[in-house]
Structures are given as structure tokens and as C-alpha cells.
Amino acid sequence: MTDLTSLTIAEAREGLTNKSFTARELTDAHLAAIEAARVLNAYVLETPDRAREMADAADKQIGKGEGGPLAGIPLGIKDLFATRDIRTTACSKILGNFVPPYESTVTSQLWRDGAILLGKLNNDEFAMGSSNETSCFGPVVNPWRREGSNTHLVPGGSSGGSASAVAALLCMGATATDTGGSIRQPAAFTATVGVKPTYGRCSRWGIVAFASSLDQAGPIARTVRDSAILMRSMAGHDPKDTTSVNIGVPDYEAAIGKSVKGMKIGIPKEYRLDGMPAEIEKLWSDGAAWLKAAGAELVEVSLPHTKYALPAYYIVAPAEASSNLARYDGVRYGLRVPGRSIGEMYENTRADGFGDEVRRRVMIGTYVLSAGYYDAYYLRAQKVRTLIKKDFEDCFAKGVNAILTPATPSAAFGVGEKGGADPVEMYLNDIFTVTVNMAGLPGIAVPAGKDAQGLPLGLQLIGRAFDEETLFSLGEVIEQAAGHFTPPRWW
Amino acid sequence: MNAPVTSHKLIKGATGDWEMVIGMEIHAQVVSNSKLFSGASTAFGGEPNSHVSLVDAAMPGMLPVINEECVRQAVRTGLGLNARINLRSVFDRKNYFYPDSPQGYQISQYKSPIVGEGEVELELEGGRSVTIGIERLHLEQDAGKLLHDQSPTMSYVDLNRCGVALMEIVSKPDIRDAEQAKAYVAKLRSILRYLGTCDGDMEKGSLRADVNVSVRRPGGPLGTRCEIKNMNSVNFIGQAIEYEARRQIEILEDGGTIDQETRLFDPGKGETRSMRSKEEAHDYRYFPDPDLLPLEFSQAFVDELKTTLPELPDQKKARFIADFALSPYDAGVLVAERESAEFYEAVLARLADRARDGKLAANWVINELFGRLNKEGRDITGSPVSSEQLAAIVELIGEGTISGKIAKDLFEIVWQEGGDPRALVEARGMKQVTDLGAIEKVVDDIVAANPDKVAQAKAKPQMIGWFVGQVMKSSGGKANPQAVNDLLKAKLGL
Numbered sequence: 001m002t003d004l005t006s007l008t009i010a011e012a013r014e015g016l017t018n019k020s021f022t023a024r025e026l027t028d029a030h031l032a033a034i035e036a037a038r039v040l041n042a043y044v045l046e047t048p049d050r051a052r053e054m055a056d057a058a059d060k061q062i063g064k065g066e067g068g069p070l071a072g073i074p075l076g077i078k079d080l081f082a083t084r085d086i087r088t089t090a091c092s093k094i095l096g097n098f099v100p101p102y103e104s105t106v107t108s109q110l111w112r113d114g115a116i117l118l119g120k121l122n123n124d125e126f127a128m129g130s131s132n133e134t135s136c137f138g139p140v141v142n143p144w145r146r147e148g149s150n151t152h153l154v155p156g157g158s159s160g161g162s163a164s165a166v167a168a169l170l171c172m173g174a175t176a177t178d179t180g181g182s183i184r185q186p187a188a189f190t191a192t193v194g195v196k197p198t199y200g201r202c203s204r205w206g207i208v209a210f211a212s213s214l215d216q217a218g219p220i221a222r223t224v225r226d227s228a229i230l231m232r233s234m235a236g237h238d239p240k241d242t243t244s245v246n247i248g249v250p251d252y253e254a255a256i257g258k259s260v261k262g263m264k265i266g267i268p269k270e271y272r273l274d275g276m277p278a279e280i281e282k283l284w285s286d287g288a289a290w291l292k293a294a295g296a297e298l299v300e301v302s303l304p305h306t307k308y309a310l311p312a313y314y315i316v317a318p319a320e321a322s323s324n325l326a327r328y329d330g331v332r333y334g335l336r337v338p339g340r341s342i343g344e345m346y347e348n349t350r351a352d353g354f355g356d357e358v359r360r361r362v363m364i365g366t367y368v369l370s371a372g373y374y375d376a377y378y379l380r381a382q383k384v385r386t387l388i389k390k391d392f393e394d395c396f397a398k399g400v401n402a403i404l405t406p407a408t409p410s411a412a413f414g415v416g417e418k419g420g421a422d423p424v425e426m427y428l429n430d431i432f433t434v435t436v437n438m439a440g441l442p443g444i445a446v447p448a449g450k451d452a453q454g455l456p457l458g459l460q461l462i463g464r465a466f467d468e469e470t471l472f473s474l475g476e477v478i479e480q481a482a483g484h485f486t487p488p489r490w491w
Numbered sequence: 492m493n494a495p496v497t498s499h500k501l502i503k504g505a506t507g508d509w510e511m512v513i514g515m516e517i518h519a520q521v522v523s524n525s526k527l528f529s530g531a532s533t534a535f536g537g538e539p540n541s542h543v544s545l546v547d548a549a550m551p552g553m554l555p556v557i558n559e560e561c562v563r564q565a566v567r568t569g570l571g572l573n574a575r576i577n578l579r580s581v582f583d584r585k586n587y588f589y590p591d592s593p594q595g596y597q598i599s600q601y602k603s604p605i606v607g608e609g610e611v612e613l614e615l616e617g618g619r620s621v622t623i624g625i626e627r628l629h630l631e632q633d634a635g636k637l638l639h640d641q642s643p644t645m646s647y648v649d650l651n652r653c654g655v656a657l658m659e660i661v662s663k664p665d666i667r668d669a670e671q672a673k674a675y676v677a678k679l680r681s682i683l684r685y686l687g688t689c690d691g692d693m694e695k696g697s698l699r700a701d702v703n704v705s706v707r708r709p710g711g712p713l714g715t716r717c718e719i720k721n722m723n724s725v726n727f728i729g730q731a732i733e734y735e736a737r738r739q740i741e742i743l744e745d746g747g748t749i750d751q752e753t754r755l756f757d758p759g760k761g762e763t764r765s766m767r768s769k770e771e772a773h774d775y776r777y778f779p780d781p782d783l784l785p786l787e788f789s790q791a792f793v794d795e796l797k798t799t800l801p802e803l804p805d806q807k808k809a810r811f812i813a814d815f816a817l818s819p820y821d822a823g824v825l826v827a828e829r830e831s832a833e834f835y836e837a838v839l840a841r842l843a844d845r846a847r848d849g850k851l852a853a854n855w856v857i858n859e860l861f862g863r864l865n866k867e868g869r870d871i872t873g874s875p876v877s878s879e880q881l882a883a884i885v886e887l888i889g890e891g892t893i894s895g896k897i898a899k900d901l902f903e904i905v906w907q908e909g910g911d912p913r914a915l916v917e918a919r920g921m922k923q924v925t926d927l928g929a930i931e932k933v934v935d936d937i938v939a940a941n942p943d944k945v946a947q948a949k950a951k952p953q954m955i956g957w958f959v960g961q962v963m964k965s966s967g968g969k970a971n972p973q974a975v976n977d978l979l980k981a982k983l984g985l
Binding site for chain 1: 782
């Protein structure tokens with residue numbers, strides 16, 4: 001029965017419809033796999049009872065021929081999504097044992113369509129991190145290891161639990177969120193597919209906020225098709241989120257297999273970094289060659305403000321975060337560390353409740369918004385953001401359909417290897433992905449090859465606003481050419 | 492827009508005259524069923540924390556959604572203040588930690604408010620008037636309330652009011668003395684109540700004012716200002732300004748300087764005291780709220796709202812003066828409160844001959860009705876005499892059925908016992924006697940019985956008043972005074 005976990009969502013959907021197996025069997029297989037993989041620390045909360053309950057309900061629906069598009073598909077949910085009556089912590093001590101009396105819009109749409117909740121997935125605390133090492137539940141371990149090494153590697157972050165669980169067959173797909181690369185970078189580190197939709201495509205309601213103008217929910221799955229299937233259920237207008245956009249949700253799956261002939265693919269010269277590893281260079285040119293072979297036209301494009309994106313991102317995101325995280329004050333829910341005055345209670349609670357990286361960003365954010373520094377930092381960063389957006393607009397205005405870049409500057413690294421002395425070392429992980437959030441555009445990371453040590457590498461495609469379909473079409477071309485990568489099971 | 496120097500009060504100091512420069516920030520709670528960014532009720536006086544949504548409590552992942560009715564109310568108010576309406580405005584976060592602010596920030600409007608410059612015309616005693624400029628009006632969230640009396644060691648928080656929409660209306664520093672400041676608050680309150688955008692209930696805190704006061708030599712350069720926070724009574728505002736101006740003058744005349752600071756008014760002691768200095772002022776770290784798109788609407792939306800605006804006090808006053816020849820003072824009294832104007836208009840609506848009785852009706856509403864209500868400490872909404880009853884009384888006078896004196900008795904009966912004034916006049920025989928024969932008999936009797944007075948009257952015609960009084964007395968007040976006068980003149984040969 002364990003090989004049920006290796007099915008794709010598309011395959012499982014067929015098997016469930018044909019009654020080759022039940023949702024309950026599929027769910028039990030995953031629950032067993034999760035139990036056997038606790039060393040990966042991908043789940044921070046397993047919900048087997050809820051999962052079986054939902055599976056039985058899905059089986060009933062399927063039996064009546066009334067199963068939704070995701071009927072019986074077991075998923076993992078990043079712990080940033082509020083799940084009704086189920087502990088939701090953003091992997092921060094400050095939320096403690098917070099149990100929301102509400103369900104995020106994105107997850108409620110998944111349950112509406114019949115999906116099954118296996119549990120809550122680990123992530124960097126408040127989604128701040130690129131290695132899933134800032135979680136109060138401890139780091140997630142990447143199921144991939146360097147050839148001949150037992151060293152634990154990070155799965156990337158902040159959606160490290162999602163990526164690790166999907167790669168290790170601990171769920172068929174997972175929700176994730178991406179503020180600067182938190183879906184695409186871990187997808188690239190684990191040979192999974194990660195989609196960061198256009199800003200406004202998925203509702204942010206009920207997702208613990210990191211940086212509101214950048215946060216966007218999206219799926220991580222094992223194939224491009226599976227990610228398209230999940231996207232259709234996750235996306236959609238929500239009147240409860242005024243930044244969500246009221247346009248129809250297309251049948252993303254229909255874009256899979258669509259010809260990319262004649263599409264113009266931009267190769268941005270500014271993404272060719274000094275000292276970029278040769279294997280990343282090769283991966284990039286392989287990807288370009290595969291798209292060309294499929295009939296796409298490759299053009300060199302310029303995104304001149306790229307080099308300012310990361311510094312600007314590390315002003316805008318912490319600024320918003322410093323304000324978004326002000327509500328964790330010990331007054332109404334979550335952790336409270338008493339003090340002799342209200343001020344002392346705030347200080348004690350927030351000092352004890354937030355980890356180092358969160359505190360660092362709250363302080364950076366507070367600083368850049370403070371009187372006398374606002375214009376020099378926040379305002380200037382917003383101007384840079386406008387220029388970055390314009391770079392992409394100019395590019396797309398010239399008929400470019402999508403832009404191809406590496407997803408990350410390197411493959412996965414070891415737990416504790418990076419960022420210990422200099423946080424910027426860790427921030428550089430997002431060098432290829434932050435521009436997309438700054439511009440509000442959709443991006444997809446697709447596994448495309450391995451480095452010399454046998455670790456997966458991914459390519460990123462950046463699309464026009466609300467044109468995720470083109471990304472799915474192009475992503476599948478790369479997937480077909482590169483093949484699938486599964487980590488050998490060692491846990 | 493500065494008022495002419497003669498129209499306001501100067502303060503005499505030991506070293507000469509001083510002039511006050513006053514600007515006000517009025518926080519007016521918007522009339523709406525639900526809060527500015529959530530669906531929770533705005534009802535006053537619920538059990539603590541009974542009107543709190545997930546958004547108001549700032550639960551993780553909650554997002555604000557603008558309440559369109561609050562936007563309409565702000566636009567209506569802007570139109571009522573003759574102000575520029577900004578078709579695009581931006582909500583910002585004002586960041587500060589306090590338990591009455593669950594988000595850790597207040598959503599407000601900082602650089603781009605929904606309403607820009609406007610003006611309010613004030614009428615002062617003695618027919619003087621002054622125009623006060625409006626700097627801006629913006630929408631923002633109200634805070635919750637801390638309860639310090641529930642536990643010996645802890646404070647509790649009630650979030651019912653948290654997130655209710657407020658309009659902050661900022662004046663230009665055009666106000667020059669306490670009288671103007673009080674008139675400004677009263678006028679603004681009146682306009683808001685006419686518009687139905689704020690109930691103006693200062694006791695419940697629906698209308699609160701922060702007052703910025705500085706003093707200078709008349710017409711000279713501006714002085715350093717102090718802000719007196721959170722006052723909810725027109726009289727306190729007047730007292731606080733007077734006290735604060737004198738405090739500042741005393742310091743300046745002693746050679747000192749004014750520290751820019753925030754102060755609180757203590758109504759018990761009648762003085763202001765320091766709350767926090769400029770150095771202790773918060774750095775609110777304003778930035779545009781990324782959860783909300785800029786607020787944009789069309790000119791057509793504004794025009795549509797314009798058509799729904801009620802007649803405002805200034806317009807109503809002008810109309811009363813033009814149509815019923817009311818004095819500006821009387822018209823001003825009638826329009827000051829929306830309910831009073833409504834009562835007067837309800838009386839008017841029931842008059843058959845408005846041109847004849849309109850002014851009389853105004854006199855009766857102001858003098859008899861308001862006078863009596865004031866005496867008993869009641870307001871117009873609790874008047875025992877309805878507009879219908881008062882209109883009937885006025886008409887009875889206007890058509891000559893009863894005299895003004897009888898009308899006062901009738902008013903008293905209606906006040907005490909109720910009933911239809913016409914029926915009462917009929918039933919109690921209060922009708923004015925206009926039968927000349929009957930009046931003539933009374934006149935003759937009185938003339939015959941008082942030969943000495945007749946002689947006096949011939950020498951001093953004003954003595955006719957004594958005869959009129961006697962005739963009215965013996966007719967029980969019902970004789971038509973005009974007829975009595977005419978007859979007496981003839982009989983006495985005056």
C-alpha cells in the first residue's frame with residue numbers, strides 16, 4: 001500500500017474515481033509515511049483523526065459521484081494558514097498553542113473541493129528565513145543528501161516543511177507562501193514544483209501576515225500538472241481580502257501540454273552573476289535549449305534594476321513585518337510573559353516569543369519607518385520597487401511571454417552552514433526570486449537538473465500578471481525534458 | 492482667512508495685549524451600522540467585547556475591508572463643509588503599542604485624506620460673523636477602552652468601540668478666542684447632525700476635540716502651541732482655552748518660553764496640566780497600509796451624494812429669514828439644532844396661511860415652547876405639546892379667534908392636559924368676543940362708572956390703557972383688543 005504515496009495527484013484522482021483504492025487507503029498510506037519520516041521534522045502537527053474523518057467523507061462523496069476536483073487528495077498545510085480548531089502557530093513561540101476559530105480562505109477552498117488535511121507543516125518563523133532553520137519547532141531536514149554524505153541539508157525556506165514533505169512523499173501536495181522566494185527556493189532545493197501566483201490571485205485572508213504587499217499563497221507539488229490542479233482550487237477572488245483581484249480562475253490544467261511554439265522567452269542578462277557556479281550556468285542554458293527545441297524563441301532582455309531588488313526587498317518586507325507583527329503583544333492570545341507594567345509585559349513577551357531572525361527584521365523595519373529615516377529607506381525602496389516593476393513591464397511590452405532564470409544561486413546547503421555570522425549570506429538565496437514579489441508577478445520553479453553532488457537544481461519562469469497558464473505550459477516543457485527527481489529514501 | 496482684528500477678544504496682559512491662535516481637531520464618530528473595516532456592530536452600550544469581530548481583535552491573518560457607508564458619510568460631511576473631495580485617498584498605519592489598539596497600529600489617513608480644504612461660517616453675538624477654514628477631514632479607526640476598575644492588579648480591555656469609524660476634522664488656525672472656538676464646535680456639531688453623519692452626542696464621546704492653543708502679539712508671528720487633548724464639552728473647551736492662554740501669557744510675560752507639549756484639561760480644577768512633552772511624543776512610523784488599496788471613487792459618486800444632502804443650517808436660516816421675515820437671531824435659534832428646526836417646520840407645514848402666521852409660529856416656538864422646555868429641563872423631542880397642537884394655537888391667534896393672552900392659557904392647558912386646541916377653545920368658551928354690541932355695552936358701563944378717569948384720559952390720552960385693561964378684565968380677556976381700543980377712542984373722544 002505504501003506506493004500509493006508515490007502517485008501524483010493526477011494519478012490518484014484517476015485511481016479514486018476508478019475505485020482502484022479509497023481516499024481512506026490513500027490517507028492511511030500517507031499517515032504511515034509521515035510517522036516513519038519524523039526525522040525530517042516536516043510536520044509540526046499531525047492530524048490523523050481529522051484526516052481519516054475527511055477521507056471517509058471524501059469516499060462517500062466519490063461513491064455518490066459527487067467528489068470535488070480534489071476529492072480524497074491528502075495535503076499538508078503550511079502552519080501559516082489558519083485552520084479552524086487546529087493549532088496554528090506560524091512556527092513561532094509567540095503564538096504558543098493558538099487555535100483559530102476560523103479557516104483561511106485558501107484552505108477552505110481546498111476542503112470545499114474535497115482535499116484532506118494530513119497536518120500542519122513546518123516553516124521559518126513567520127515565514128522569515130530561507131532555510132527553515134528559524135522555526136520554533138526546529139529545522140526541517142531535506143530528504144535530499146549529497147552523494148556519499150549523511151549530512152542533513154536544509155530544504156530551503158520559508159516553506160521548507162511543505163517542500164520536504166512533498167519531496168519525501170509525506171503528502172501529495174502542500175500549500176505554501178512566498179514573500180521573497182519562500183515557495184520557489186525550497187521547491188528548487190527539493191526537486192519539487194513551486195508556484196508563486198500573481199499578487200492578488202489567491203486570498204491572503206486567514207494567512208498569518210509577514211509582508212502584506214508581497215505575501216502570496218501558492219502550491220508545492222511533485223509535477224507541474226499537480227501544481228496546476230492545486231492552483232485552480234486555491235485561487236479566486238475573496239471579498240474579505242481587498243487586494244485579491246476579481247477575475248475568473250481559468251482551468252490551469254488545460255494549459256499543460258499546450259504548444260509553446262512562437263513564444264518569446266526572455267533571458268535577463270542581469271541575472272548572470274559574477275562567480276555563478278558553472279552548473280547553474282549549464283542548467284540555465286539547458287532550460288533555454290529545451291524551450292527552444294519546443295518552438296519558443298529566446299531573446300536576451302534587460303532588467304536593469306535587478307541589483308537593487310534585494311536591498312529594497314530587505315527594507316520593504318521588514319517595514320511591513322514590523323507593523324504586522326505588532327499584534328503579537330501578549331494581550332489577547334498566544335504567549336504572555338508577565339511584567340510589572342504593560343510596557344514590561346510587551347517587552348518580556350516579545351523578547352521571549354520571537355526568535356532572533358524575527359526580532360532582527362522587526363528592528364530593521366521599525367528603523368526604516370522611523371522619523372528621519374522613512375524617506376531615505378522606505379520611500380526610496382518603494383521607488384526602486386516601481387522601477388523594478390517597470391523593468392518587467394517594458395520587457396513584456398516588447399512581446400516577451402515569460403522570462404527564464406535560475407531559481408537559486410546554489411543547491412541546498414547543510415543545516416547550520418549559512419547565515420550564522422552574516423545574515424546577508426542567507427538573504428542572498430532569494431536573489432533571483434525577490435524581483436518577482438517586488439513586481440507582483442507570477443513565478444514557477446521547476447526541477448531541471450542536479451549539481452555535481454547530486455543535489456537538485458531548479459529553473460524559474462516569470463510570467464505576465466495573471467498569466468500563470470503560460471508558466472504551466474512552459475514549465476511542463478522543462479519538466480518533460482529534465483525528467484523527475486526522487487530522493488532515495490534513507491529515513 | 493484671518494478674522495478682522497476687531498471681531499475677537501484680546502487678552503490684556505501686564506505688558507500689553509495678546510491674541511490667541513487656536514486650531515482644532517474634532518473627532519466625530521461616524522453614524523454607521525458597522526465599523527470602518529469590519530462587520531461588527533457600532534451600537535453603544537453593549538456588554539464589554541460583545542461587538543468585536545475577528546478583524547477588530549486583530550486575530551492572525553485578518554484583513555480590513557472598507558465599509559462603503561463610512562466613505563459615503565465622510566463625503567457627505569465634506570460636502571457639508573464646502574470642502575474639496577479627494578477622489579483618491581490613502582489609508583496609512585499609525586503604529587503604536589497600547590492595549591486599546593489590538594493591531595498595534597491605527598488605520599488612519601495621513602498624507603492623502605478623503606476630504607481637503609473647506610470652510611465653516613460662524614455667527615457670533617452682535618451680528619458679527621467669521622469664517623473658519625477647514626484644513627482636512629480624514630477617516631480613521633477609534634480605539635477600544637481600558638477598564639481599570641475590574642481587578643485590583645490588572646486592567647481589562649473592552650474592544651466594542653475599537654474600529655468604529657471616526658472622522659477627524661482639522662481646522663486651520665483661524666480661531667481667535669474661546670467664544671469662536673465654542674461657536675465653531677457648536678456649528679460643526681450642528682452641520683454633522685443635519686447631515687446625519689455624526690450624532691454629536693458629546694457625553695457619549697461621539698464628538699471630542701483636541702485644541703491647539705498659542706498666543707502672540709496681535710497680528711504678530713505665531714507662538715509655540717500646546718495641544719489640549721480629548722475634550723467632550725463645549726464649556727470645558729471654552730474654559731480650557733481661557734486658562735491655557737492665560738497660563739502661556741504669564742510664562743511669556745515672566746520672560747519664559749512655551750514648551751510644545753500635550754496637555755489635559757482638569758474640569759474639576761479648571762486648569763490644564765502637562766501630559767507629555769514633545770520629546771516624549773510617539774514616532775508613529777506612518778506608512779501606507781499594504782492591506783488596503785488606495786480609496787478611489789468617481790466624481791459621479793460624489794455628485795450622487797450631493798443630491799441627497801439635506802438643507803443645512805445656513806441655508807435653512809436664510810430661507811426662514813426670507814420667507815417669514817424672521818430676525819436673523821430668531822432664525823439662528825431655530826436652526827441651531829436639527830430637531831428644533833424640524834419642529835418649527837412641522838408647525839409650518841400645518842399652517843393654512845404660512846405667510847400670515849409663519850413669524851408668529853416662530854415666536855411661539857422660541858418664546859413659549861422653548862422657554863417652557865428650558866424651564867423644565869426637557870428637550871424638544873420630549874415636548875408635551877406637539878407641532879400639530881402648536882400650529883392650531885398659532886392659527887387660532889392668527890385668525891383672531893383667541894387673543895395672545897388667552898393663547899397662553901390655552902398653551903398651558905394643552906401642555907398640562909393635552910387635547911385639541913380648537914375643541915378646547917370651543918368647550919371652555921375661550922373665544923375672543925368680536926361682537927361689537929356686547930363689547931360696547933361693557934365699554935359704556937365702565938365709562939359711566941369712572942367719570943374721574945374719563946376726565947384724566949382727556950388730559951392724558953395714554954390713560955386709555957387703564958380703560959382697555961378694565962374692559963378686558965370684565966370680559967374675561969376674551970374681548971377683541973382692537974375693537975375695544977377703537978370703541979374706547981370714540982367714546983372718550985380721543
